[in-house]
Amino acid sequence: MFARLRVFFRFQESGLLLVILALGVLLTVFAGKVRTPVFERAADGMRTRVFTTDANGERIPLTVEKNKFLNAQNLAQLAKDTSFIAVMAVGMAVVIIAGGIDLTVGAIYALASVVGALVLHRYGAEGLATTSSPVQGILLGAGACLGVACLCGLFTGGLIVTLGVHPFIITLGGMAIFRGIAFVITKGQSVGAFPVAFRDFVRFEVGDGLSFVPLMSMVVVLIVGWIFLSRLAAGRRVYAVGGNELAARFSGIRVERVKLGVYLISGLCAGIAALLSLGYYGAATSGDGQGYELNVIAAAVVGGASLTGGRGSALGVVLGALIIQMISSGIVILGIDQNYSQIIIGSVVIAAVVLDHLNTWLARRRLTATAH
Amino acid sequence: MSAYLEFRKITKRFPGVLALDDVSFTVERGTCHALIGENGAGKSTLGKILAGVYTADSGQIQLEGRVIAPVSPLAARELGVAMVHQELAFCPNLSVAENLCLGDLPRRAGFVDRAALRARxxxxxxxxxxxxxxxxxxxxxxxxxxxLVQIAAAVGTGAQIIVMDEPTSSLSAGETAELFRLIRTLKARGLTLIYVSHRMEELFALCDHITVLRDGRHIATEPIPATQPTRVVSQMIGRELRAHAPAHLARELGPVRLEVKNLSSAGAFNEINLNVRAGEIVGVAGIVGAGRSELVQAIFGLDPAVSGHILVDDQTLPLGSIEHALTAGLGLVPEDRKRQGLILGLNCRENTALAALPLLTRLGFVRRKAESALASKYAQRLRVKTPSLETLTAGLSGGNQQKIALAKWLARDCDVLLIDEPTRGVDVGAKAEIYQLLDELACEGKALLVVSSELPELIGLCRRIIVLRAGHIAGEVARAAFSEATLMQLMAGVPDAA
Structure with a gap:
């Protein structure tokens, strides 16, 4: 029993799983109950309320008592909210493992959203383009959204490599530039009215309100990210460059190419998140994703990516994103004043880093103990 | 009367190793006490325990009969124990005065009192x-x-015991002599020195007592006059070292593998011409700053501003391109393994496979089985001592780290190896193993260009030695004419006495 536990604890991510479990239990216990109306899905897919008659023979809506946290709808909501951050966090993890930092993700998210939105709008109900099938428009919109995001990543990566300036400075500037461009091309207006099919696709739900597409996108990004980091030679180079750039160069690794690559990946991930949000919310403005970079960095750091580079995993940061999101939604569920949420999340980031240090220390002690 | 400083049953564990195992010995006041042992023998660890960098797992230290247990370098300072490190102990961006007084800056009304600071x-x-x-x-x-500033900091804050960890490993001959004079003065003033080193000559010239550690255990503590270097070496390694002529010298040389023509790089070296043939080990000697490391790094394509010609197997190599150097079969084991050679946060397997990654990749995926096989093959061949191949290289001793840095290029199967300081900071046993390995590589027909600051190393290993002085080739010496005196004269530019 203990041996098995020990094997479990050797995984870096086991601590995060424990935290998630503990958070889940805490939220379940303290969330309290809520009465929600019962819905029924008719043959045409419409959701309608279910009614019943009470003792007096009056028709009243049927309700059930549910745990505020532990119910299907809330969990589905949590999964959806996590997906957006987690997708970007995987990209951020790659950058951080390579020893960099990317503050542009929120701005790329906004710029890619509005560019994608402008294209989708053309093919929507109010658009000028006329086409028989919405697929063409959706593909063009998605292409524009992801393409712009990749270009943004290449732009920051290229500047970092050619100028040799610290990525913090370049991405700080890039953040303002990209959001500025997003503002200029939309004049600050919200862009909506996309092809209906796109929205229907992304909002496609299974079970009790679980948005399938964002969740699956997150899983796919997680798996691809995990394979990239742990199985591909390119991923190994990312760890090498973040661990010791000079030694990586001395080993014949093209450090510039690796750096360019990681910002491209981060940009692409921000683009994927932007595309999901387009479908889910059906509109975009230049103000979207404000402050996302901090949530994403927080998720990566809570998930065990080391800001000094060379350490971190895709699974870790996705779990990190889940923790951040659980805390955000926990604050709502527990009815804590929204204004405290920033304070709490900030504290969690710091606590996570402290715990990580503690865990490293414990691991070292364990090694010492088992060596003899 | 009890001893001045006494170690009693000191034990310290690190991940995977028992660094110190029940070590007990005493040190007399006002002496210079040598601590010697192979890398990983525990000598640095013991010094660091005394200086409060580490704490012992068990055992105690007694200073003048009182038990002391320094929990931090600061606590050790207060007890009168200071350590002179090899690693950066200071803030390089601050002045000497600021660094010396960093713990207690003289202040006036909250401002740093610069005059007082300078005076102090x-x-x-x-x-x-x-x-x-x-x-x-x-x-x-x-x-x-x-x-010197570190020693000043130690003495100036009233230290009575100074631990010196490999103090001469990157000093020039002149600086070493200066340091020795200072150590003798300090000793005359009644200070006690714990001198950790690999360099036998120094210990015998400088120290009064010698303590030999092996694999974390105390082997002997003897007065210097009562022992000899050969005795100490056999105590260190537990076996007699045999000196032998490398086998590759008896072999026929192959064709020229590496040829360098008129290679120049502004400020580093000028008009360098040399060649290395298959099966040959060519040495590069020179004092610090002669341009040795710069030369090998430039051959490896790390210097974009180089001019001239480099030919590998008669094919001209584009300058300043590591990729072309790698494709041509060049490999460079750099002088500073921690900074340039290894990625300490990656494990032995990953470090060994790093340069060979393109050969271990299928469709972008690292072939894990092939990678593990390759890593374990070279770990065995080089006799790397590690709990497992998955151990981080940060946790290995210097000698084993150096072996991994070498294994990286063997795994890539390079034909022309540029090796900068093959055994810096490596213990006697591992040194012998590395020499053996280099000899085997030459016998296999590889061409080796070896840079070293240790003349006996080059003399033992090479067929020819090229001496650099201030970026120029000062001369080339064939094996028959090898002597430290000849080489030293060329290195330092002393006109030939003969």
Missing amino acids: ARTMLATVGADLDPDTLIGTLSTGREQ
């Missing part, structure tokens, strides 16, 4: 006879000078 620094520097401007930035000092 001067007093401290004077205690070690150092003639240094207190306003110099630490980062601009040579290693030797910086060490």
Whole structure:
């Protein structure tokens, strides 16, 4: 029993799983109950309320008592909210493992959203383009959204490599530039009215309100990210460059190419998140994703990516994103004043880093103990 | 009467190793006490325990009969114990004076009192006879000078015991002599020195007692006059070392593998011509700053501003391109393994496979089985001592780290190896193993260009030695004419006495 536990604890991510479990239990216990109306899905897919008659023979809506946290709808909501951050966090993890930092993700998210939105709008109900099938428009919109995001990543990566300036400075500037461009091309207006099919696709739900597409996108990004980091030679180079750039160069690794690559990946991930949000919310403005970079960095750091580079995993940061999101939604569920949420999340980031240090220390002690 | 300083049953564990195992011995006041042992023998660890960098798992230290247990370097300082490190102990961006007084900056109304700061620094520097401007930035000092400042800091704050960890490993001959004079002066003043080193000559010239550690255990503590270097070496390694002529010398040389023509790089070296043939080990000697490392790095494509020609197997190599150097079969084992050679946060397997990654990749995926097989093959061949191939290289001793840095290029199967300081900071046993390996590689027909600061190493290993002085080739010496005196004269530019 203990041996098995020990094997479990050797995984870096086991601590995060424990935290998630503990958070889940805490939220379940303290969330309290809520009465929600019962819905029924008719043959045409419409959701309608279910009614019943009470003792007096009056028709009243049927309700059930549910745990505020532990119910299907809330969990589905949590999964959806996590997906957006987690997708970007995987990209951020790659950058951080390579020893960099990317503050542009929120701005790329906004710029890619509005560019994608402008294209989708053309093919929507109010658009000028006329086409028989919405697929063409959706593909063009998605292409524009992801393409712009990749270009943004290449732009920051290229500047970092050619100028040799610290990525913090370049991405700080890039953040303002990209959001500025997003503002200029939309004049600050919200862009909506996309092809209906796109929205229907992304909002496609299974079970009790679980948005399938964002969740699956997150899983796919997680798996691809995990394979990239742990199985591909390119991923190994990312760890090498973040661990010791000079030694990586001395080993014949093209450090510039690796750096360019990681910002491209981060940009692409921000683009994927932007595309999901387009479908889910059906509109975009230049103000979207404000402050996302901090949530994403927080998720990566809570998930065990080391800001000094060379350490971190895709699974870790996705779990990190889940923790951040659980805390955000926990604050709502527990009815804590929204204004405290920033304070709490900030504290969690710091606590996570402290715990990580503690865990490293414990691991070292364990090694010492088992060596003899 | 009890001893001045006594170690009693000191035990310390690190991940995977028992660094110190029940070590007990005593040190007399006012002596210079040598601590010697192979890398990983525990000598640095013991010094660090005394200086409060580490704490012992069990056992105790007694100073003048009182048990002391320094829990931090600061606590050790208060007990009168200071350590002079090889690693950066100072803030390079601050001045000598600021660094010396960093723990207790003289203040007036909250502002740093610059006059008092300078005066105090001067007093401290004077205690070690150092003639240094207190306003110099630490980062601009040579290693030797910086060490002097460290000693000044130790003596100036009233240290009675100074632990020196490999103090001469990056000092020039002149700086070493200066340091020895200072150590003798300190000893005359009644200070006690714990001198950790690999260099036998130094210990015998300088120290009064010698303690030999092996694999974390105490082997012997003897007065220097009562022992000899050969005895100490056999105590260290537990077996007799045999000196032998490398086997590759008896072999026929193959064709020229590496040829360098008129290679120049502004400020580093000028008009260098050399060649290395298959099966040959060519040495590169020179004092620090002669351009040795710069030369091998330029051959490897790390210097974009180089001019001239490099030919590998008669094919011209595009200059300044590591990729072309790699494709041509070149490999470079750099001088500073921690900074340039290894990625300490990656494990032995990953470090070994790093340069060979393109050969281990299928469709972008690392072939894990092939990678593990390759890593374990070279770990075995080089006799790397590690709990497992998945152990981080940060946790290995210097000798084993160096072996991994070498294994990286063997795994890539390079034909032309540029090796910069093959055994710096490596213990005697591992040194012998590395020499053996280099000999085997030459016998296999590889071409080796070896840079080293240790002349006996080059003399033992090479067929020819090229001597660099101030970026120029000062001369080339064939094996028959090898002697430290000849080489030294060429290195230093002393006109030939004969």
